[in-house]
Every structure is written in C-alpha cells, then in structure tokens.
Amino acid sequence: MSNNPTMKSVELTNIVKKFGSFTAVDDVSINIKAGEFCTLLGPSGSGKTTLLKIIAGYETPTDGSVKIDNRDVSHVSVEIRNIGMVFQNYALFPHMTIAKNVAFPLEMRKIPKKEIKERVQETLDIVGLSELGERYPRELSGGQQQRVAVARALVFEPDILLMDEPLGALDKNLRQSMQFELKKLHRRIGVTIVYVTHDQEEALYLSDQIVVFNEGSIAQKDAPEKLYNAPNSAFVADFLGECNIFPAKIDGNKALLDNGMALKIYGKNNFLQKIGIRPERLIIGAAAKNCENSFEATIDEVFFLGQGFKYILNANGQIWTAVSQNNLNTEEYKKGEIVSVGFDANDIISLTK
Amino acid sequence: MGKSNIFSEKNRGPLLALAPLLIMLLVLFVWPIAGIFESSFGEDVFTLTSYQRAIGSEVYRQIFYNTLEIAAVVTIGAIIVSYPFAYVMATVSPSMVKLLTFVVLLPFWTSALVRTTAWVILLQRRGVVNVGLEKVGFIDEPISFLYNFSGVLIGMIHVLMPFMVLPLYGAFRSIDGRLLQAAKGLGAGPWRGFIRIILPLSAPGVAAGGLIVFMTSIGYYITPSLMGGPKETMISQQIAYHMQEQLDWGMASALAVILLITTLSIFAIFQKYFGFDKMFSGQDTGEPLRQGDEKSNIQRLVFNISATLAAIFLIAPILVILPMSISETPFIKFPPNAFTFEWFENLYYDPRWSRAFFTSLEIAVMAVVISLFLGTSAAIGLSRLKSRMKPIIEAFVMTPLIIPPIIIAVGLYSFYAPLEMLGSSLGLAIGHALLATPFVFIAVRASLRSFDQNIELAAIGLGANWFTMFRRIMLPSIWPGLMAGSIFAFITSFDDVILAIFLTDVRSRTLPRVIYEGVKYDTDPTIVAVAAILIFVSMVVLITNLILERRK
Numbered sequence: 070m071s072n073n074p075t076m077k078s079v080e081l082t083n084i085v086k087k088f089g090s091f092t093a094v095d096d097v098s099i100n101i102k103a104g105e106f107c108t109l110l111g112p113s114g115s116g117k118t119t120l121l122k123i124i125a126g127y128e129t130p131t132d133g134s135v136k137i138d139n140r141d142v143s144h145v146s147v148e149i150r151n152i153g154m155v156f157q158n159y160a161l162f163p164h165m166t167i168a169k170n171v172a173f174p175l176e177m178r179k180i181p182k183k184e185i186k187e188r189v190q191e192t193l194d195i196v197g198l199s200e201l202g203e204r205y206p207r208e209l210s211g212g213q214q215q216r217v218a219v220a221r222a223l224v225f226e227p228d229i230l231l232m233d234e235p236l237g238a239l240d241k242n243l244r245q246s247m248q249f250e251l252k253k254l255h256r257r258i259g260v261t262i263v264y265v266t267h268d269q270e271e272a273l274y275l276s277d278q279i280v281v282f283n284e285g286s287i288a289q290k291d292a293p294e295k296l297y298n299a300p301n302s303a304f305v306a307d308f309l310g311e312c313n314i315f316p317a318k319i320d321g322n323k324a325l326l327d328n329g330m331a332l333k334i335y336g337k338n339n340f341l342q343k344i345g346i347r348p349e350r351l352i353i354g355a356a357a358k359n360c361e362n363s364f365e366a367t368i369d370e371v372f373f374l375g376q377g378f379k380y381i382l383n384a385n386g387q388i389w390t391a392v393s394q395n396n397l398n399t400e401e402y403k404k405g406e407i408v409s410v411g412f413d414a415n416d417i418i419s420l421t422k
Numbered sequence: 423m424g425k426s427n428i429f430s431e432k433n434r435g436p437l438l439a440l441a442p443l444l445i446m447l448l449v450l451f452v453w454p455i456a457g458i459f460e461s462s463f464g465e466d467v468f469t470l471t472s473y474q475r476a477i478g479s480e481v482y483r484q485i486f487y488n489t490l491e492i493a494a495v496v497t498i499g500a501i502i503v504s505y506p507f508a509y510v511m512a513t514v515s516p517s518m519v520k521l522l523t524f525v526v527l528l529p530f531w532t533s534a535l536v537r538t539t540a541w542v543i544l545l546q547r548r549g550v551v552n553v554g555l556e557k558v559g560f561i562d563e564p565i566s567f568l569y570n571f572s573g574v575l576i577g578m579i580h581v582l583m584p585f586m587v588l589p590l591y592g593a594f595r596s597i598d599g600r601l602l603q604a605a606k607g608l609g610a611g612p613w614r615g616f617i618r619i620i621l622p623l624s625a626p627g628v629a630a631g632g633l634i635v636f637m638t639s640i641g642y643y644i645t646p647s648l649m650g651g652p653k654e655t656m657i658s659q660q661i662a663y664h665m666q667e668q669l670d671w672g673m674a675s676a677l678a679v680i681l682l683i684t685t686l687s688i689f690a691i692f693q694k695y696f697g698f699d700k701m702f703s704g705q706d707t708g709e710p711l712r713q714g715d716e717k718s719n720i721q722r723l724v725f726n727i728s729a730t731l732a733a734i735f736l737i738a739p740i741l742v743i744l745p746m747s748i749s750e751t752p753f754i755k756f757p758p759n760a761f762t763f764e765w766f767e768n769l770y771y772d773p774r775w776s777r778a779f780f781t782s783l784e785i786a787v788m789a790v791v792i793s794l795f796l797g798t799s800a801a802i803g804l805s806r807l808k809s810r811m812k813p814i815i816e817a818f819v820m821t822p823l824i825i826p827p828i829i830i831a832v833g834l835y836s837f838y839a840p841l842e843m844l845g846s847s848l849g850l851a852i853g854h855a856l857l858a859t860p861f862v863f864i865a866v867r868a869s870l871r872s873f874d875q876n877i878e879l880a881a882i883g884l885g886a887n888w889f890t891m892f893r894r895i896m897l898p899s900i901w902p903g904l905m906a907g908s909i910f911a912f913i914t915s916f917d918d919v920i921l922a923i924f925l926t927d928v929r930s931r932t933l934p935r936v937i938y939e940g941v942k943y944d945t946d947p948t949i950v951a952v953a954a955i956l957i958f959v960s961m962v963v964l965i966t967n968l969i970l971e972r973r974k
C-alpha cells in the first residue's frame with residue numbers, strides 16, 4: 070500500500086433516499102476531490118449514515134447518481150466497489166484474531182498466502198499494532214480495536230475509505246490522540262476519506278471539506294475555516310461552535326436589533342434576517358470602548374471553563390455570551406458587575422436564515 | 423416507515439428463508455387442526471352431537487372437572503414448592519447459585535417420561551419412600567401413593583416445577599435489594615418487609631409461571647396415565663381413548679377442540695401480560711437481593727429449610743435411579759440386597775430394547791437435522807424481515823410449543839393415515855421436528871440478537887459473498903445457539919411418547935414408547951437401566967453445557 074496509494078474522487082449528484090414516505094436524504098450533491106478528507110457533520114438522524122451507506126453501496130439511492138473516479142457506480146454492488154468502511158462499533162469479527170480479521174478481505178480476493186501475510190504485517194505496522202496480531206478483538210482496548218478496524222479497511226488498498234463515527238465510543242483523551250493519528254495516517258497514505266461525526270471540533274480539526282447536514286439536506290459545505298467564520302445560517306453558526314444570534318433589520322450601515330440597539334455593520338444587503346457574533350470576539354472591559362460597536366451590560370452568570378471564563382451578559386434585556394482566555398493579565402469580573410462590551414463591525418456574521 | 427409492504431423487494435430473501443418452516447407448519451399443523459375442527463362437527467352433515475355429548479353427559483363433565491382440578495392443584499403446589507426455592511436461589515452466594523441451578527436444570531434436561539418412571543419406582547408399595555418411612559417408624563403399613571390423586575400430583579409438580587422456578591428466579595433477580603434496606607430503615611420488620619415488598623414485587627413472576635404451569639397441566643398425558651388411577655382421567659387421556667379404543671373420531675375431535683381453545687385462551691392472557699420472550703429471562707437491576715441482616719434468623723431458617731426440601735424433591739428421585747439400576751430387585755425392594763448388571767445386559771441383548779434404542783436414535787437424528795435446518799433458516803429470515811407482521815409470524819412459529827402434544831398427534835395421525843405414513847420413521851421424525859423447531863428457533867434467534875448486523879455488512883463490504891459470510895462469520899457466531907437448539911431438539915425427540923403412541927406400530931416402536939408401555943403394563947426391570955442411562959446422558963450434557971457457558 071505504501072508503494073502506490075490509490076486516490077479516487079467521489080461525485081454525488083442529487084441523491085435522494087426515501088424509506089417509505091420518509092425522506093432520509095434529500096437532494097444531496099457533493100464533490101469530493103481525490104485524496105480529500107471530507108466530513109459529513111450533522112445532528113442525530115440527519116441522514117449521515119444513510120448517505121455513507123449509499124456511497125458504499127449497502128443502500129441504493131431512490132434517485133440521483135454516485136460516481137467514483139468519474140465512473141457511475143450507482144448500480145455496482147458493494148463487494149465490487151472496492152471501498153473500505155469502518156463502522157461505528159467497528160464490526161470486528163469476534164471469533165477471529167486481529168491478523169485474521171485484517172487478512173479477511175485479502176483472502177476474499179484470493180491473494181496468495183505469502184503475500185497476505187506480508188501485507189497484513191505491513192498494515193498492522195502502519196496502525197502501530199504489529200505486536201498484537203494473535204490477539205482477539207475482545208482482548209484489545211477501544212482505541213486498539215478502532216485501529217484494527219482501520220487496518221482491515223485499508224489492507225486491500227480501497228479506492229475510498231468511509232468511516233462512520235469511528236471515535237464515537239472513545240473517551241475524550243483517547244479521541245484526541247486518535248484524531249491526531251488519523252490525520253497523520255491520511256497524510257501518509259493519501260487515500261480519499263469520507264468521515265461521519267457529530268462532534269464539531271473533530272470535524273474542524275480533521276477535514277479538508279465539511280458538509281453540514283440538517284434533516285437530510287445540506288445546510289452548508291465548505292473548508293473548516295470558511296465554515297466557521299462565514300456560516301450562512303443560524304443552524305450552521307450554532308452547530309459549529311457557539312454564536313450570539315439575533316434577528317436584525319438592516320438600514321444602510323446600521324443593523325437594528327429587537328431591543329432597539331443599533332449596531333454598525335459594513336456593506337450588508339437588506340435580505341439579512343439575522344446577525345451572529347462569536348463569543349470569543351466580544352471584548353469586555355475598558356478596551357471595549359474603542360471598538361466600533363460597544364455597549365454596557367450586567368454580568369448575569371460567570372462560569373469557569375478551565376482555559377477561560379464564560380460570561381452570560383444582559384444588555385438591556387438581550388442575553389449575550391462571551392468567553393475570555395484564562396491569561397495572567399485577564400481581569401476577572403463578578404456576577405452583578407456592570408461592564409463595557411464591544412466588537413468590530415467586521416466581527417458580525419450575516420445569516421440569511 | 424419502509425415497513426409497510428411485507429412483499430417488498432427487500433423482504434424477498436428473508437421470506438425465502440422463512441418459507442420452509444411456514445409451509446411445513448401450514449401443511450402439518452394448521453391443515454390437520456382445521457381437519458379436527460371440521461370433523462368435530464360430524465362426518466357428513468353438520469351436527470353438534472359431539473359437543474352436546476361433551477357438555478351434557480356426566481362422564482365428560484367429570485373429566486373436565488378432573489382436568490381443571492388437577493391443573494389448579496398442581497399449579498398451587500408448584501408455586502408453594504418453588505417460591506422459597508427460587509427466593510433462596512436468588513439470594514445465595516454465586517457458588518451456591520451454581521449448585522441450585524444444576525438442581526433445577528437436571529430435571530429440566532431429563533426426559534419427563536424418565537422422571538415419571540423414577541417416581542413410579544420410588545413410590546410403589548415396597549419402594550424407597552415407603553420402606554424409608556417404615557424404618558423411621560412414621561408408618562406401619564405402606565401408603566399407596568400411586569394410581570390416585572397424590573401420585574398425579576407428585577409427578578406433575580415435579581415435572582412442571584422448573585417452569586415455575588425459572589420465571590420466579592427471574593422475578594426475584596429483578597428486585598432491587600436496596601428496597602428491603604429502605605423498608606427496614608422506614609421501620610418495617612423482616613416479615614413485614616417481606617410481605618409488603620418482596621411478595622407484591624414477585625407477583626408477576628408467580629402469575630407468569632403459574633399460567634405456564636396451568637396451561638401445560640391441562641393438556642398433560644403421560645404422568646396422569648402412569649401415576650393416576652381411573653378417577654384421575656384427564657382430557658388428553660380421554661381424547662386418546664376415543665381415538666384408539668372407541669374409534670370415535672368425532673368425539674375425539676370435539677374434545678381436542680375444547681382443549682385447544684382453552685389452551686390458546688390461557689396463552690393469549692399470558693401473551694397479553696407477560697410476553698413469550700420474557701418467560702425465562704429476568705433483568706438484573708440495581709443491587710441484588712441478599713440473605714443479609716435485613717432478615718431475621720427464623721425467617722432465614724424457614725426459607726432455607728423449605729428450599730432444601732424442594733431441592734431434595736427435585737433431584738433425589740433422579741439420582742436414586744442410578745444405584746437402583748444395578749439392584750437385583752429394583753422394582754420390588756429397597757434397599758437392594760444384591761447388585762447386578764443384568765438389566766444393562768438385557769438392554770443390550772434383548773432385541774426389543776436394542777431395536778427400540780436404535781429406532782429412537784435414528785428418528786432423533788433425523789428430527790435434529792430437519793429442525794436445525796427449518797429453525798435456523800427461519801430465525802435468520804425473521805431477524806432480517808422488515809414488516810409489521812413480524813410479531814405475528816414469530817408467535818405463529820412458536821405455537822407447536824404451546825399446543826398440547828396430543829392435539830398435534832391426533833392431527834398428524836389423520837394426515838398420515840391416508841398417505842400410509844403411519845409407522846414410518848420419517849413420519850415420526852417430521853412430527854418430532856415440528857415439536858422441536860421452536861426450540862432451535864428460540865436458541866438461534868437469541869444468538870443472532872448478539873450478532874451485530876454491521877458485522878454481516880462489513881464482511882460483505884470486504885468482498886465476501888453471502889454464503890462465504892454465512893460460513894465464515896455468521897455460523898461461528900451463532901454456533902452456541904445451534905448447539906443448544908440441537909440438544910433441545912434431540913431431547914424433545916427422545917422424550918416423546920405421545921406422538922410415538924399414535925404414529926408408530928409394533929415394529930417401529932421408539933424407546934420412550936417401550937419404556938412407557940413397560941411402566942404401564944409389565945414393569946420390566948430393564949426400564950431402570952434405560953432410565954439410568956438417559957439420566958446419565960442428561961447429566962453429561964448439562965455439565966458440558968455449564969462448563970462451556972463458563973468458558974464464554
């Protein structure tokens with residue numbers, strides 16, 4: 070595998086999937102470039118697994134087409150598509166050793182015994198499990214099992230690797246180190262990966278492209294930074310990180326909020342329905358007065374988060390959330406204090422719905 | 423949601439897998455039973471004569487009364503004997519639990535016929551029990567336990583007790599032990615704690631086990647026939663009598679219909695309140711009950727003594743058979759005055775016994791193969807079926823387990839007679855497969871439940887076709903289920919007397935039928951040797967099973 074990485078593009082066009090009268094996937098089109106790490110992100114039940122199964126060929130779409138490397142595979146069956154899949158609970162074969170699990174796809178492809186042995190060893194090396202080939206899945210930790218599942222999905226040099234919430238069952242520390250491992254692995258072998266998660270931090274960290282799902286259709290798709298900085302809807306802004314979101318009326322260079330507050334805003338059109346400001350963009354204290362927008366607010370609640378503080382602010386009946394870093398020089402505010410809050414016009418995200 | 427049409431393309435494979443069993447049930451079960459219904463209303467013209475006779479005549483009224491009375495007393499007796507036993511079983515230390523489990527499961531895995539035989543041997547005039555009581559000085563004259571109400575009662579309670587103990591054990595296991603501690607903290611003494619907390623919370627277990635025991639008792643045949651007298655005749659015996667001696671097909675059918683409808687009604691009540699799958703499984707919640715200080719010493723003593731007596735009642739008759747089998751006078755005298763292997767030699771050299779043994783073996787193997795195929799295929803099919811019909815199909819597949827075997831026997835008899843299949847080994851094997859398939863189905867279904875469907879998808883995605891996946895991935899996973907199912911199927915076949923009585927002739931008699939006739943008519947001592955061997959086999963199977971389970 071190390072000699073010749075396979076990289077294939079995936080093109081989904083107008084995919085629809087209905088279960089009876091219920092539409093699980095609604096008119097979804099995505100282009101995934103060869104070698105890209107693409108993440109499907111969305112709340113539970115938004116159709117991520119279903120879409121993944123359609124790419125793998127376990128489910129046939131009600132409508133639309135799946136192209137791999139520009140070839141239409143909509144009617145090609147699972148075992149011929151040459152796709153590796155890592156299931157959410159890994160689906161390791163419990164009665165086979167790790168080595169046998171990894172050898173399975175090669176045996177199915179009638180590869181000579183000797184070559185199987187070499188390739189299994191090679192792949193176990195890559196995922197860092199070379200010593201554990203003779204163990205059974207139940208004798209491994211969650212993180213090790215996850216790596217076996219990855220090894221088994223990679224060993225036959227699939228064109229595409231699909232992963233359905235592969236880290237969902239792991240605790241936070243292990244999850245973070247596995248994210249790091251996955252990213253390294255992807256850089257190293259360059260295979261195209263379609264990844265499912267509902268953890269937004271994980272999606273931001275891993276992906277070249279994130280597709281945000283909501284109730285079966287795409288809410289927005291883009292590179293992580295763009296998606297975070299310029300979400301187009303309240304749903305995306307709120308799902309990716311936290312956001313202060315308010316309905317607003319635009320009047321020239323002014324945005325009027327419901328409580329009568331007027332905010333300075335640049336070059337926004339009149340179709341805007343809502344505006345958003347990320348909590349970390351809010352400045353609290355004396356410095357706020359120099360911002361393009363500033364106002365006074367009472368501190369309703371203070372939460373200590375470890376790496377910083379979270380403030381719930383009340384500005385004339387409107388509730389804002391702000392976070393500050395836990396630096397040596399950050400000032401701490403108490404509940405009930407009245408503070409100045411500010412941000413620049415450029416910090417405002419315009420949301421169309 | 424995608425579940426509407428059972429005949430959609432997705433369900434094609436699952437339906438195909440279900441088809442063999444469904445077809446067999448329709449042909450050999452539903453159709454003959456429909457025939458029984460039909461003939462209960464007269465041969466040529468529609469008449470209610472048989473039903474009028476069944477309801478009007480004193481004889482039949484007495485038999486219905488007997489049946490209900492025996493079933494009710496057996497049920498109450500089983501509850502009284504089982505309750506302290508199950509309670510102690512749920513509260514003792516893990517190693518004691520193992521011992522008590524063995525005590526319940528050994529009878530459960532030993533053929534009901536063999537157990538009844540054991541009781542007949544123990545309870546006769548000069549049997550172990552009478553001799554023992556005389557020695558201790560309790561009695562001067564032997565008591566007649568057999569061929570009267572007490573014989574039927576002892577035999578049936580013993581045979582049906584496991585069905586009571588297991589649901590009760592499940593019920594006790596699901597009671598959170600902290601409740602008792604809380605009650606104590608609130609001022610309830612040990613007896614009040616028991617009456618106000620344990621008793622009401624275990625009531626569903628009592629009801630579930632009681633319904634099952636009652637339902638099974640109503641259709642019982644072997645035990646009343648071997649241990650009861652003419653006054654204890656039950657409805658199943660009367661059906662057989664009309665079939666075999668009176669050749670009154672119409673009357674037999676009418677009685678069968680009455681029995682069938684009664685049984686199904688009880689089962690419907692059971693299904694409504696408890697559900698079939700919960701029969702043997704209790705959920706462990708919170709802290710288990712323990713024989714701790716929340717109980718008084720007297721209370722503990724009462725429970726432990728009752729449980730010990732129940733345990734002796736359960737296991738002693740089975741164990742006593744082993745030494746009896748090498749006694750010179752097993753049927754007549756206890757303790758034995760000399761030992762001999764004559765009865766085992768008889769078994770080997772007497773063609774009547776050896777032929778019956780090999781016939782039974784052949785039939786049991788055929789029955790296992792047939793039921794293994796039908797049950798496994800149906801279990802896989804049903805687990806993959808997406809339809810609202812699923813619970814109905816599942817219940818339908820289980821019905822042979824609930825219907826009294828006498829009705830199945832009568833149905834098969836009427837089906838085979840015109841085909842000249844009476845007396846054929848294959849015919850009986852198919853009948854046994856009918857009784858045994860639900861066990862295979864239950865066992866495989868249970869092991870499929872722990873088989874994640876993603877594993878199947880993964881194997882197929884990694885390049886395996888369905889059959890490779892089945893052979894290399896699914897089969898090893900459901901193997902324990904298949905083994906358990908086969909053992910149950912084998913025991914079912916090796917245990918059956920009723921089908922054998924109707925469907926075999928002198929040449930194709932099975933071992934159970936020969937034992938049955940031996941106990942009923944001529945008390946040949948060889949029976950004790952056969953019983954000993956069968957008990958020994960059950961013990962080996964059970965112990966192997968327990969060891970295998972531990973290894974898991």
Ligand SMILES: Nc1ncnc2c1ncn2[C@@H]1O[C@H](COP(=O)(O)OP(=O)(O)OP(=O)(O)O)[C@@H](O)[C@H]1O
Nearest residue numbers: 088093112113114115116117118119120267423424
């Ligand atoms: N075979 C099926 N039959 C009927 N409905 C289905 C089927 N598979 C999925 N659905 C429905 O489709 C919707 C999307 O399911 P899907 O599994 O794709 O969600 P998901 O985004 O992966 O959610 P999660 O994060 O919880 O895994 C759900 O409402 C689900 O109930």
Ligand SMILES: [Mg+2]
Nearest residue numbers: 117118119233
């Ligand atoms: Mg999912």
